[in-house]
Amino acid sequence: MTVRATDVVASASGLDVIFSIRVTYNPSSAKLVTPPSVPPTGTVSVSVQGKQCVASIVALDPRVSLAEAVCLIRGLSAGNAIPASASYVGDANYQPTVREFTLSLQAPAGGAPAPAPAPAAPTVHVTIGRVEVRALPAAQVTRPRPATLSLEQFLAQQGSRGKR
Secondary structure, eight states: EEEHHHHHHHHEEEEEEEEEEEEOTTTTTTSSSSSSSSSSOEEEEEEEETEEOOOEEEESSSSSEEEEEEEEEEOOOEEEEEEEEEEEEOOOSSSOEEEEEEEEEOOOOOOBBBBOOOSOOOOOOOOOOOOOOOOOOOOOOOOOOOOOOOHHHHHHHHHHHHHH
């Protein structure tokens, strides 16, 4: 799991921070030789200064084991070495993970958005327990066939358009 503070905006209540959280398969800590065939699912949360945001993760590319969530925490105070944590609840293919990190927040000059410094050592390794793959029968889709016209009906229709 990788956590980044992507934007910091000054507001009347303090600093509003947008976090980007990525969850992916990590072969160095996994017990499986090959990655799962589906990306991670579920929710992630970020906690800073007693405030929390929770977001559902979305697959960035369904062909690879990578998903991302974005969430916003409003009203944070500026400072250095602010303790923070991010957690992933896990799913059938990926184990839950918690990552502690520190964050430095500076108020942007003039209240304009500015990128926040990346947290120190934000990478968390997700360990996969077991992957179970089941094939489902393909759904049969029946589409209604368009109405067919006889040659006489078509010619009559074309003739009536020309008389307008």
